[in-house]
Amino acid sequence: MDIRQAPRRHSLARRTLVRSVELACCALGGRAWYRTRFLGPGRLVERHETLRIRAFPRALRVAQLSDFHAGSFLGPGDLKHAIERVGALAPDLIALTGDFITHAPRELERVLDDLALLRAPLGVFAVLGNHDYRGRQDPWIVAQLAARGVRTLRNEGVRLELAGGALCVIGVEDLEESKRLDFEAARACVRAGDFELVLSHHPALASHAARERCVAVLSGHTHGTQLDLPLLRRAGPAHPGLRVPFGPTTLIVSRGLGAIGLPLRWGAPAEVVIVNVEPV
Ligand SMILES: [Fe+2]
Ligand SMILES: [Fe+2]
Known part of the structure; x- marks a missing residue:
């Protein structure tokens, strides 16, 4: 399947500017502010979405965490509450839908100990x-x-045998910057009658997944616009909505956990998404 790469949106100059603003905010206590205001108890949103799917093998709970953006505003221990909430919900499967870092790969080290605490029976x-x-x-x-x-x-999938059927978890490379998204290769494990859950950082994959009758696509990337204000909505990536039907496929877009640019969210809280799949 030919899937056109989305154009890269940010110039080096813009990224340098964003990084400078982040460092200034960080020096003013931006990380502690962000953790308290958006990631702590009573602030972090736990969003539940229910998918009722005909003949699905069994009830399944999937926890989705997205857009961590380790770096200036997210460091060691800042995900503690989010990870405790996920643990308390005992999901069958956990999906992490990308943007682990903000600017540099080594930023990942700031969240690895927290991510290591995530456990789920199906993976x-x-x-x-x-x-x-x-x-x-x-x-x-x-x-x-x-x-x-x-x-x-x-660009690969994992076929999970469940009592009464199989679920394929399909993961693709990013649509903007990977330069090698191959949805067909990712679906190589799928057999007739399998259910497909697609993980794609970029929500634009949903229309392609709908053609293949995948049950759901879990995405992130948009931060729910992060600053949901009329003049600022177009500053970030286009946001299609939090739950969007595409025929047989439901796109679920997480607003994510971290932030870029400013340690601030408005009208778009940080969240953990819980997808409850129910057979009907
Ligand atoms: Fe992001
Ligand atoms: Fe992104």
């Missing part, structure tokens, strides 16, 4: 986001995640 799966290709050390990021029990799906 913890990840895809990379556009930021994760910065510095082109994505293999190192994948290796670090693997050492913590997180399997990154790079």
Whole structure:
């Protein structure tokens, strides 16, 4: 399937400016502010989405965490509450939908100990986001995640046998910056009658997944606009909505956990998404 890469949106000058603003905010206590205002108890949103799917093998709970953006505003221990909430919900499967870092691969080290605490019986799966290709050390990021029990799906799928059927977790490379998204290769494990759950950092994959009748696409990338104000909505990536039907496929877009540019969110809280799949 031919999927056109989305154009890269940020020039080097813009990225340098963003990084400078982040460092200034960080020096003024931006990280502690962000953790308290958006990631702590009573602030972090736990969003539940229910998917009722005909003949699905069994009830399934998937926890989705996205857009960490380790760096100026997210460091060691800042994900503690989010990870405790996920643990308390006992999901069957955990999906991490990319943007682990903000500017540099080594930023990942700031969240690895927290991510290592994630556990789920069917596995913890990840895809990379556009930021994760910065510095082109994505293999190192994948290796670090693997050492913590997180399997990154790079144009590949995993077929999970459930009582009464199979679920394929399909993960694709990023649509903007990977330069090699191959949805067909990712779906190589799929057999007739399987259900497909697609992890794609960029939500634009949903229309392609709908053609293949995948049950759902879990995405991130938009931060729910992060600053949901009329004049600022167009500053970030286009946001299609939090839950969007595409015929047989439901796109679920996480507003993510971290922030870029400013340690601030408005009308778009940081969140953990819980997808409850129910057979009907
Ligand atoms: Fe992001
Ligand atoms: Fe992104």
